[in-house]
Amino acid sequence: MAVQGKTVEGGTALGTLFLAMAVACTVLSMGCQTPTADLRATYGPNKLPVADTGSTIDSAQELPTDGTVTGVPCDCLAKGQWFRFNTLKIKSLDGGPHLVVGTLNPIWQADIDNMELNFFLEVQDVSETEVRLSIINAARLDKAKNICTLANTESIVVMERVGCKLKNKLKTGLNVYAGTQANPKNCTTGLAIPHSIPVRNAFFEATVAQDCKAVTEGLLVEGAIARTALDGTCTCLTLGGKMAEECGVPSDKFVGYPSEKNEPGKPPAFCTECCKGCNDNYSNLNELLDSFGALKYGCKDEAGGPAVCLSATFTALTTTAPTPCK
Numbered sequence: 001m002a003v004q005g006k007t008v009e010g011g012t013a014l015g016t017l018f019l020a021m022a023v024a025c026t027v028l029s030m031g032c033q034t035p036t037a038d039l040r041a042t043y044g045p046n047k048l049p050v051a052d053t054g055s056t057i058d059s060a061q062e063l064p065t066d067g068t069v070t071g072v073p074c075d076c077l078a079k080g081q082w083f084r085f086n087t088l089k090i091k092s093l094d095g096g097p098h099l100v101v102g103t104l105n106p107i108w109q110a111d112i113d114n115m116e117l118n119f120f121l122e123v124q125d126v127s128e129t130e131v132r133l134s135i136i137n138a139a140r141l142d143k144a145k146n147i148c149t150l151a152n153t154e155s156i157v158v159m160e161r162v163g164c165k166l167k168n169k170l171k172t173g174l175n176v177y178a179g180t181q182a183n184p185k186n187c188t189t190g191l192a193i194p195h196s197i198p199v200r201n202a203f204f205e206a207t208v209a210q211d212c213k214a215v216t217e218g219l220l221v222e223g224a225i226a227r228t229a230l231d232g233t234c235t236c237l238t239l240g241g242k243m244a245e246e247c248g249v250p251s252d253k254f255v256g257y258p259s260e261k262n263e264p265g266k267p268p269a270f271c272t273e274c275c276k277g278c279n280d281n282y283s284n285l286n287e288l289l290d291s292f293g294a295l296k297y298g299c300k301d302e303a304g305g306p307a308v309c310l311s312a313t314f315t316a317l318t319t320t321a322p323t324p325c326k
Helices: 013-017 036-042 101-113 227-231 285-292
Strands: 082-093 118-126 130-140 147-149 155-162 165-168 172-176 197-208 214-226 234-236 282-284 306-319
Touching: 082 101, 082 214, 118 306, 130 172, 155 172, 155 197, 197 306, 214 227, 227 285, 227 306, 234 285, 282 285
Parallel strands: none
Antiparallel strands: 082 118, 082 306, 118 130, 130 147, 130 155, 155 165, 165 197, 172 197, 197 214, 214 306, 234 282
16 A cells, blocks of 8 residues: 555644643534445435446536547646645544534634644645545744655545546555644654644545546545554643644654554543653643544454544645645
8 A cells, every 4th residue: 555655555743632621612513524324325326336336427428438538527627736725624433423523523624723843735636536636744944934745645526527526446545644744733753744634544535626627626535543543642832822843853762552452442541751762842642632532443454453533524625736845
């Protein structure tokens, strides 16, 4: 699945997100959450097939077969276009409503606005029936909010296309990086991609605007974050709009907190040692999540192990091609 740091199949501030512990507004937002089971029911096998089920395009919606795209909706979609997420909102976590969601979404939005959290989409290839996209994170370079893309966070996804509507047929994934290169908001040096939280086994849908200047309706139908990834991640909590520099520089000796230290069937005991390899500004991500409510691990990771389910909506706007990090 990973090829020299690129996730081909089937990720910041999941770290900073868990920060305002026990906020009353999270309870008020419960009724707005959509359980993952309902989302899966909405997007059934005919829309999200496995690899061997064939095309998902309805015969009534089939595109022209004469090689032309004239008159096809969104025929302005072209190779080389770039989009940056301008919104990202969790719909459900851990298979349904979770107390952390109401706290998470404002933190994510603040990170997006401050160029602390950067998701980019690059159109690598496009045809009448398919769009090949690169999903890549960027790090903030300076307080002027310049950014650069991190090559090792890149994922590739092939989306089936009907006009302006896109969806992936095979499971894919993405990575979540936040902060600067020197001051990441997550410390995950024990995982395959340093300082990035991996979201895997993901299905996406997206609608492109008629003028191809925006992704107007994006949906992560479902993705999964492995328990081992949560155990192996420490996060820096920043309040009051503080930037990633407040986190300091994590140690490259941190190897993560092994889940086998936890007793079977019990939530992890509060660990005062597991993030010291990062520095004292970081806290274990699994423990922070669990402090909002016990996790059920209703999804599976790529190896079939326990994982937390995740669904989200997003929008994105066209932008110029960002500069790669040195």
